[in-house]
Amino acid sequence: MKLPSLPGQFALLPYMLKWLLLATVIAIMAGTASAFLLFALDWATQTRITHRWLIWLLPVAGFVIGWIYLRFGQQVEAGNNLLLDEIADPKKIIPLRMAPLVLLGTTVSHLFGASVGREGTAVQMGAALADQITRMFNMQPQDRRIILMAGISAGFASVFGTPLAGAIFGLEVLAVGRLRYDALMPCVIAAIVADQVGLLWGVQHTHYGVSTMPPIAAWSLLAMVIAGAIFGLTGKLFALATHTLSGWMKKWLTWAPLRPLVGGALIAASVFYFGADRYIGLGIPTIVQAFEQPLPPYDFLAKMAFTVASLGSGFKGGEVTPLFYIGATLGNALAPLLNLPFSMLAAIGFVAVFAGAANTPIASTLMAMEIFGSEIGVFAAIACAVSYLFSGHGGIYRSQRAISSKHTRTGEDGD
Amino acid sequence: MKLPSLPGQFALLPYMLKWLLLATVIAIMAGTASAFLLFALDWATQTRITHRWLIWLLPVAGFVIGWIYLRFGQQVEAGNNLLLDEIADPKKIIPLRMAPLVLLGTTVSHLFGASVGREGTAVQMGAALADQITRMFNMQPQDRRIILMAGISAGFASVFGTPLAGAIFGLEVLAVGRLRYDALMPCVIAAIVADQVGLLWGVQHTHYGVSTMPPIAAWSLLAMVIAGAIFGLTGKLFALATHTLSGWMKKWLTWAPLRPLVGGALIAASVFYFGADRYIGLGIPTIVQAFEQPLPPYDFLAKMAFTVASLGSGFKGGEVTPLFYIGATLGNALAPLLNLPFSMLAAIGFVAVFAGAANTPIASTLMAMEIFGSEIGVFAAIACAVSYLFSGHGGIYRSQRAISSKHTRTGEDGD
Numbered sequence: 001m002k003l004p005s006l007p008g009q010f011a012l013l014p015y016m017l018k019w020l021l022l023a024t025v026i027a028i029m030a031g032t033a034s035a036f037l038l039f040a041l042d043w044a045t046q047t048r049i050t051h052r053w054l055i056w057l058l059p060v061a062g063f064v065i066g067w068i069y070l071r072f073g074q075q076v077e078a079g080n081n082l083l084l085d086e087i088a089d090p091k092k093i094i095p096l097r098m099a100p101l102v103l104l105g106t107t108v109s110h111l112f113g114a115s116v117g118r119e120g121t122a123v124q125m126g127a128a129l130a131d132q133i134t135r136m137f138n139m140q141p142q143d144r145r146i147i148l149m150a151g152i153s154a155g156f157a158s159v160f161g162t163p164l165a166g167a168i169f170g171l172e173v174l175a176v177g178r179l180r181y182d183a184l185m186p187c188v189i190a191a192i193v194a195d196q197v198g199l200l201w202g203v204q205h206t207h208y209g210v211s212t213m214p215p216i217a218a219w220s221l222l223a224m225v226i227a228g229a230i231f232g233l234t235g236k237l238f239a240l241a242t243h244t245l246s247g248w249m250k251k252w253l254t255w256a257p258l259r260p261l262v263g264g265a266l267i268a269a270s271v272f273y274f275g276a277d278r279y280i281g282l283g284i285p286t287i288v289q290a291f292e293q294p295l296p297p298y299d300f301l302a303k304m305a306f307t308v309a310s311l312g313s314g315f316k317g318g319e320v321t322p323l324f325y326i327g328a329t330l331g332n333a334l335a336p337l338l339n340l341p342f343s344m345l346a347a348i349g350f351v352a353v354f355a356g357a358a359n360t361p362i363a364s365t366l367m368a369m370e371i372f373g374s375e376i377g378v379f380a381a382i383a384c385a386v387s388y389l390f391s392g393h394g395g396i397y398r399s400q401r402a403i404s405s406k407h408t409r410t411g412e413d414g415d
Numbered sequence: 416m417k418l419p420s421l422p423g424q425f426a427l428l429p430y431m432l433k434w435l436l437l438a439t440v441i442a443i444m445a446g447t448a449s450a451f452l453l454f455a456l457d458w459a460t461q462t463r464i465t466h467r468w469l470i471w472l473l474p475v476a477g478f479v480i481g482w483i484y485l486r487f488g489q490q491v492e493a494g495n496n497l498l499l500d501e502i503a504d505p506k507k508i509i510p511l512r513m514a515p516l517v518l519l520g521t522t523v524s525h526l527f528g529a530s531v532g533r534e535g536t537a538v539q540m541g542a543a544l545a546d547q548i549t550r551m552f553n554m555q556p557q558d559r560r561i562i563l564m565a566g567i568s569a570g571f572a573s574v575f576g577t578p579l580a581g582a583i584f585g586l587e588v589l590a591v592g593r594l595r596y597d598a599l600m601p602c603v604i605a606a607i608v609a610d611q612v613g614l615l616w617g618v619q620h621t622h623y624g625v626s627t628m629p630p631i632a633a634w635s636l637l638a639m640v641i642a643g644a645i646f647g648l649t650g651k652l653f654a655l656a657t658h659t660l661s662g663w664m665k666k667w668l669t670w671a672p673l674r675p676l677v678g679g680a681l682i683a684a685s686v687f688y689f690g691a692d693r694y695i696g697l698g699i700p701t702i703v704q705a706f707e708q709p710l711p712p713y714d715f716l717a718k719m720a721f722t723v724a725s726l727g728s729g730f731k732g733g734e735v736t737p738l739f740y741i742g743a744t745l746g747n748a749l750a751p752l753l754n755l756p757f758s759m760l761a762a763i764g765f766v767a768v769f770a771g772a773a774n775t776p777i778a779s780t781l782m783a784m785e786i787f788g789s790e791i792g793v794f795a796a797i798a799c800a801v802s803y804l805f806s807g808h809g810g811i812y813r814s815q816r817a818i819s820s821k822h823t824r825t826g827e828d829g830d
Contacts, residue, residue, distance in 0.1 A: 009648060009805055015822055016804065020640065164780070164792050179594040182819055184776060185800040189640075192793050196631060216611060225435065225604075233424060361599060362777065365579070366792075374789040377579050377781075378607050385600040389431065390424055404597055407430055 016185070022133060023150050023189035030126030030154035030190070031197025037103060037121055037159065038203050044111035045281055054112050055280070058268040061112035062260025065105045066314055070256045073101045076128075080120050080318075083127045084399035087148050087174055090141045094148075098128035105316030113271060113280040114264070115306035118159055120318025126155025126194070146183040149174070153187040154194035160320075161198070161205030165367035167191035172360045176393055177404035179362070206284055208291050208328075208350070210372045212341035216379075223338040224379050227331070227345065228352055228386025234330060235356030236391040238304055238323065243398065245312030256314065263313020267306060279306040283325040290328035290346040294336075299329035319396045320354055327353030347372045348383045355384035356391030359400060431600070437548060438565050438604035445541030445569035445605070446612025452518060452536055452574065453618050459526035460696050469527050470695070473683040476527040477675025480520045481729055485671045488516045491543075495535050495733075498542045499814035502563050502589055505556045509563075513543035520731030528686060528695040529679070530721035533574055535733025541570025541609070561598040564589070568602040569609035575735075576613070576620030580782035582606035587775045591808055592819035594777070621699055623706050623743075623765070625787045627756035631794075638753040639794050642760065643767055643801030645749065646742060650771030651806040653719055653741065657734070658813065660727030671729065678728020682721060694721040698740040705743035705761040709751075714744035734811045735769055742768030762787045763798045770799035771806030774815060 048054050069077050076082060076098035086094060106121040130151030134144045149170045157166025167188040171179050214220045249259045270276055278286050279302045286303075289295060307322040331349025335342035347368065355364035361384040368380035393402050463469050484492050491497060491513035501509060521536040545566030549559045564585045572581025582603040586594050629635045664674045685691055693701050694717045701718075704710060722737040746764025750757035762783065770779035776799040783795035808817050 009651065009807060012644075012805060012822070016640070016644070016801070164796055167796060168777070177596045179596075180819055181592045181594075181776070181803070182822060185804050185822075188796050188800045192631075192636065192797065196636075216607075221607065221611075225431070229431070236424065361596070362583070366781075369784055369789045370792065374784045377785065381579055381582060381603050382607065385603045386431070388596070389600050390427060392424060404595055407427070407597060407600075 019186045023186045024193050026130040026150050027154045027190045027193035028197050029129040030151055031158040031194035033125040034122045034158035035198045035201035035203045040107045041110050044107050048111055048113055055268050055271050058112040059261045059264035061108050062264035063257045065108055066257030066260045079124055080397055081399035084397055087145050088401055090144055093135050094128045094131040096128060096132055099125040102316055109315040109317050110281055114310040114315035115280045116310050116315050116317025117319055117321035118317055119156055119320035122155035122159035123152050127151035146186050149183045150186045150190035154190040157191035158194040158198035162367045162370045163192040163195040164370055165363045168363040168366055169360055172363050175401040175403040176359045210347045211343045213344055213375050214340055223340055224382035225386050227334055228383035229390045231349055231352035232356035232387035232390030235353045239357050239394055239396045241308045242312050245308055249313055260314040263309050267309050279303050282321050287325050287328050290332040291343040295329055295332050297333035300326045323354040323357055324350045348379055351380055352383040352387040356387035357396045359395045361385050361388040434601045438601045439608050441545040441565045442569045442605045442608035443612050444544040445566055446573040446609035448540040449537045449573035450613045450616035450618045455522045456525050459522050463526055463528055470683050470686050473527040474676045474679035476523050477679035478672045480523055481672030481675045494539055495812055496814035499812055502560050503816055505559055508550050509543045509546040511547055514540040517731055524730040524732050525696055529725040529730035530695045531725050531730050531732025532734055532736035533732055534571055534735035537570035537574035538567050542566035561601050564598045565601045565605035569605040572606035573609040573613035577782045577785045578607040578610040579785055580778045583778040583781055584775055587778050590816040590818040591774045625762045626758045628759055628790050629755055638755055639797035640801050642749055643798035644805045646764055646767035647771035647802035647805030650768045654772050654809055654811045656723045657727050660723055664728055675729040678724050682724050694718050697736045702740050702743050705747040706758040710744055710747050712748035715741045738769040738772055739765045763794055766795055767798040767802040771802035772811045774810045776800050776803040
């Protein structure tokens with residue numbers, strides 16, 4: 001029988017103080033960077049709406065972004081995938097230039113009307129800034145891994161105002177089918193503090209409200225299974241389409257700056273031809289509408305097309321806010337078919353398409369509870385778990401490791 | 416470039432239907448068993464309060480439980496640890512008798528005034544009933560593992576009325592430092608449906624309310640780190656004390672029925688000598704008080720002593736409700752020292768001591784959000800993550816696998 005080793009636990013105090021300090025420093029940098037990004041995107045979006053002709057310059061803007069990345073950013077172009085690779089197999093400090101390059105690329109992408117998100121930017125800024133600590137203090141590889149994860153958590157948490165989803169996202173996104181706990185405390189602290197830092201800078205996150213929550217009953221639970229499967233397939237389709245277009249682009253347009261030039265020309269022409277302004281940029285007003293009123297059932301497909309074209313041709317930003325848009329509008333469209341309140345199904349789609357595409361079902365369920373209240377948790381958990389199951393083993397992050405099967409039918413479903 | 420393999424996903428439909436059906440059947444059995452347990456415990460507690468002299472019979476009751484387990488229950492005596500062992504290394508179907516034996520042992524323990532919980536009972540009934548499906552349908556080992564996990568999730572969810580905490584508990588309790596996702600969907604469905612089945616039987620869960628939530632600020636967050644460390648050390652102390660007493664008992668009293676006889680005599684004498692009725696049974700009224708008014712600061716230690724004596728000598732039930740009691744009263748006592756509202760710190764202690772002792776920080780954070788609302792999530796996440804860090808690599812479940820270190824200082828803290 002081992003006797004109580006309580007004094008041994010006191011050896012944890014220096015460990016905890018170290019990580020409290022590091023996580024707080026990471027949080028201050030990432031939260032500040034996210035605040036800056038959010039203000040820049042507000043400016044870019046307002047400017048684009050005021051001067052609609054800017055969209056015609058999207059191909060030029062794309063060319064410039066492509067050229068800048070070709071000239072100065074080849075080491076950091078892989079973006080989120082570079083972070084996942086470095087965490088799985090540490091090789092080289094993330095160059096600090098990742099942060100200003102992705103901030104610039106994202107702001108320019110939004111100013112001229114690409115359909116992209118912002119989580120990639122926040123996550124890359126958070127992790128690139130955090131990794132400079134590694135250099136300054138000459139950290140060990142296992143510490144560096146945690147620093148990068150805390151940077152991801154802090155960036156995600158502060159850009160969306162969802163600290164718990166951010167904390168778990170940093171742990172969950174690394175691998176499909178497994179979550180490790182050794183970075184739990186640093187990621188939790190970094191995410192929560194970064195969110196507070198963003199708020200201190202005056203960031204205001206959009207409020208999405210679920211007006212009617214259905215009672216928990218046989219049908220409403222079963223509907224979550226059906227909707228979850230549809231959301232998961234949608235997430236899979238999104239990831240596959242983006243990767244496929246990106247692959248074609250790289251094959252046929254070997255000089256990188258040509259890709260966003262061509263993509264931007266197509267997007268700009270489509271916006272003016274179809275009057276499709278609602279499908280470019282972050283699309284926050286449409287997401288808000290999805291909680292308030294019935295929308296055209298093809299909104300989610302159109303947004304997917306514009307986003308796949310934007311990301312697949314090399315514009316910068318990220319996938320997550322477009323996935324929120326796709327999920328919320330698809331949920332809105334499915335609501336009458338499933339006989340559920342559309343604000344509730346918009347909320348479920350908002351998190352569940354993302355859960356499937358990013359393979360992060362627990363972070364997505366927590367996000368639902370943080371944004372919409374804990375009552376939605378039961379519905380969100382089913383939809384996110386089923387979406388995760390149906391989205392296959394690929395996802396929007398190519399460098400995510402597939403650790404274990406999503407189910408007990410490994411190898412049978414063609415993934 | 417791989418082309419979209421969407422049709423492959425349709426092969427998931429039979430998989431999903433199978434697990435929907437299995438999880439629902441497991442949920443109906445586990446939810447019904449939990450409802451029965453909760454009604455039996457209500458009756459036992461009321462009867463004991465009405466006939467206080469019953470406590471004098473605790474040694475006799477203990478002897479009878481010990482004898483019955485020696486005679487009929489040796490295969491199932493390991494309880495939760497047997498479940499964890501079978502999931503990690505499947506050998507033999509859990510005998511059905513685990514369910515009635517633990518139900519009887521727990522009800523008798525409560526009727527005569529042992530200080531024990533109920534989650535062990537619910538979890539063992541849920542998993543033992545679920546495992547009978549393995550026998551009936553001759554399931555494969557990897558399917559059986561998921562069936563047992565779903566049984567654990569369903570039992571936990573329905574006995575506490577916390578479906579999401581139950582779902583994640585079934586995944587998280589298996590190993591320290593890692594969570595695998597292959598049972599996610601079955602556990603989520605089983606937990607949510609089992610909770611609903613319990614409610615349909617008329618179960619009413621105690622409502623604990625947090626009257627004042629402090630603002631998120633530097634001090635309130637830092638206080639969660641300090642409180643989390645204290646809660647984690649408390650959880651560690653509880654687990655060590657229980658294992659140590661149990662080891663001594665087994666060494667000095669080799670004939671099993673003598674252990675609860677001796678333990679029961681000590682507990683009964685202490686109850687009457689000290690008038691310590693508030694420390695036996697589930698202790699729900701005291702937990703409720705911890706959210707409402709200042710309590711004696713030694714309450715948590717006294718409850719720990721009575722529970723360690725009860726579980727260490729062989730009474731049945733489980734650790735979790737006593738851990739809620741210990742955490743809530745300790746939080747209540749710490750509140751003035753940390754300058755926080757005591758209902759809020761009672762709520763944090765409620766989940767965080769459990770998080771440390773059971774090594775289940777995510778399930779505990781979700782439990783806080785389910786019981787107290789999503790606003791508490793940020794505070795609970797810090798306290799549970801720090802508690803998990805400080806509780807060491809042992810815990811209340813000896814058969815929990817230690818997969819990876821809790822931190823990057825492996826081997827340095829004596830665990």
